[in-house]
Every structure is written in structure tokens, then in C-alpha cells.
Amino acid sequence: MAALRSLGRLVAKKSLKHSSSVGRNQHVRYLSNGLPGLSETHQMLRQTCRDFADKELKPIAGQIDKDCTYPKKQVKMLGELGLLCVDIAEEDGGTGLDYLAYAIAMEEISRGCATAGVITSSLYLGPIKAYATPAQKEKFMKPFLNGDRVGCFALSEPGNGSDAGAASTMAKLDGDEWVFATTDKSKKHKQTLDAGRIGIAAQALGIAQAAFECAIDYAQKRKAFGEPISKMQMIQTKLADMEVQIESSRLLTWKAAMLKDTKKPYTKEAAMAKLAASEAATNVAHQAIQVLGGMGYVRDMPAERHYRDARITEIYEGTSEIQRLVIAGQLLKEYHAS
């Protein structure tokens, strides 16, 4: 909580004073529809991340996509604000919040810029948090908390992707140093991926929310046949369906995060969240392009980028086919015929 307060103060100082009143009203409208009972800490984090994303990430997202560049300055800012280590304990130098907080931060950052969002992924720090010794944490965790260094999780190989258990890379001692990767081919990957899927679900939610906002804004401004297209029922149907998909996926995502935080099994729920949110993101971004018509297809508007960003969330950290296999596998265990 203390960490979040300082995070809030820092972000407020750096970004809120520059927010326009129109932007602030939009935040209130969107953020009012949170989960009933969402704690003050989580609501504050959500608002803080949203304001930061609007001020620092949204303005650069289109350009870094066009230039194929890495948002180095923004990653450093995320690190300074404690947003690269939201769920890492304070004694380890992290922000000291929970996984729900991480999912909330990931969504809001991804709503501003999906590239920045995926850099906050738990895939690198997650297994270190879970398995590293204090000395390993010092070396492999500390420099990664403030954005000085950025880690990655290299599981895919030319010969394996979906089949994580088929990874052939093994740890080897080379002089005094271990050369990556694993001595346990399945269990730790599985736990890392279960948690990571909640993060990708949250990233997909942020992309979906951004696409939805782009569509509803355009629909109210664009006129056809003498009136805003938002007055047309077929456009309204699209907007309604988008909102239902986003909100239902958000509930699944937050539920999976809450199960993890309360140390309950969450493999099935993480897969359900990832499947629902990534498919929602693709559907919402697809319909957003349709609402924008020709402007949806061109790079002057963000809708086509949201679609490309959404599409990868159905592939990495387990394709939608693999999520369905995970869900079905868990269901068959739960409903094991006697």
C-alpha cells in the first residue's frame, strides 16, 4: 500500500497535471464500471496506470509501430514507477501488490500501447520470484525491476511451440556460468505459463478496450445519411456486443488472478481468461475496423494496429487451440466419471 501511494504520487506529479478535462471525464466514465468491491488500492492503481498510459504511451504507440522501434524511454519510466514489478514483494525491491493488481496494470498499460504492455509480462520475473535463491534474486531480479534491464522467457524453439514439453534446450555449466535453460522440462514451464496467461488475457483486454474506444468515438463523430452512424442500430449492436465481450473477459481475467492470489488452483481459469480475452480482442478490433469503414483499414487510424496487436494474443503463451485443450483436460479431471 505504501508502495502504491508513492507510485500514485509520482505518476500524479509526472502526468496528471497535463491531462485535459475531456480526457479526465472519459476516465471517470470508463473506470466507474469496475468490479463491485474492487479495493481502493486496485482502483487507485487502475486510475494511475490509465492516466500514465494516456499521457506517455498512447501518443507514441502508433509511431513505434510504424518505425518498428523499442519504447526504451517509456520502459524506463514504467520501471521507475514500479510498474515492471507490480507483484514482486517490497522486500525484494518490488511494488508489493498482488496478481490482480498486476493484471489491472497490464490492461491499462496495454490500452495505451500493447508493445509496452507485453514488456511488463511476468514471464521473466515470475519464475525468478518463485524459485530463485536470495543471491540469484540479487543478480537476476534487482536490475530488472526498474527497467535498467529487460528479461525474456525463451521457451519456443524451431522444433517446438505449442508442445512446451518438447523443448530440447538444457542447462549446461560453461566454466563458472550456467548457460540457460531448464533442468525440469514441464512443471516449472507450466506454472510460468499459467500465470503468464493471466497477463496475456489482461494485455488482450487493454487492446480490446482501446479498439472499442476508437470505435465508439468515431461512431459518434462520423455522419452518414445525415446522422451520426452511432444512431444506426446495426452500429449500436456492434458496440453492445463489443462491451459484453470485453466485460465478460475482464471478469474471467480478474477471477483467475484472484484465485492465484488466494493460492487456489487456477490453471483452467487462466486458460479460460486467456482464450476469452484474446478472442474478444480479435472480435472487437475486427468490428472496430468495420465501424470505421475505410478509415479502419488505413494506418492513419489506430484500428488496424489494434487488430494486429489483438491477433498475437491468440497465439503466444499458448494458442487458442491449446487453451481449449487445457480447459477440457481440467474439466475431464473435475468431472471424472466414477
Ligand SMILES: Cc1cc2nc3c(=O)[nH]c(=O)nc-3n(C[C@H](O)[C@H](O)[C@H](O)COP(=O)(O)OP(=O)(O)OC[C@H]3O[C@@H](n4cnc5c(N)ncnc54)[C@H](O)[C@@H]3O)c2cc1C
Ligand atoms: C510475436 C511473437 C512473440 C513471441 N514471444 C515468445 C517469447 O517471448 N518466448 C517464447 O518462448 N515464445 C514466444 N513466441 C512463440 C509462441 O509462443 C509460439 O508461436 C506459440 O506457442 C505457437 O507455437 P508454434 O508457432 O510453434 O505453432 P505450432 O505449435 O506449430 O502450432 C501450429 C498450429 O497447430 C495448432 N496445434 C498445435 N498443437 C495442437 C494440438 N495438440 N491440438 C490442436 N491444435 C494444435 C496450433 O494451435 C496452431 O494453430 C512468440 C511468437 C510470436 C509470433
